[in-house]
Amino acid sequence: MTPNQVSEELATPNTSKIRAWLFGNLVWLFGILDRSSAAIVDGSLSLGDFGQLAMISCFWLGWLSLKPKTKSKDTAIAKTEFAQILLQSTRKLTKRESTN
Numbered sequence: 001m002t003p004n005q006v007s008e009e010l011a012t013p014n015t016s017k018i019r020a021w022l023f024g025n026l027v028w029l030f031g032i033l034d035r036s037s038a039a040i041v042d043g044s045l046s047l048g049d050f051g052q053l054a055m056i057s058c059f060w061l062g063w064l065s066l067k068p069k070t071k072s073k074d075t076a077i078a079k080t081e082f083a084q085i086l087l088q089s090t091r092k093l094t095k096r097e098s099t100n
Contacts, residue, residue: 017068018078026085028060 035056039049 014068015078019081021063021067022078022082022085024063025060025082026089028056028063031056032060 032053035049035052039045039053042049
């Protein structure tokens with residue numbers, strides 16, 4: 001086994017942690033946007049809506065603090081993958097809006 005193969009095997013668990021963390025960020029952001037849009041559609045921000053938004057935001061901040069420690073190479077890969085995911089989802093949303 002070459003040194004490159006060993007370093008790739010060691011980086012794999014860290015990369016999967018980063019991917020799971022990034023996916024979690026997308027899920028939390030979706031939840032915040034969902035609750036915000038529900039409050040806007042209702043026309044008023046009730047105490048229950050405000051409580052849900054506050055709770056979801058606190059949980060998301062907690063999730064952000066759980067970011068796995070990364071090496072510089074893993075960080076660059078994760079940032080690139082996250083940017084690609086955001087770009088793809090933005091393209092899908094713009095396609096849906098243009099068809100409607």
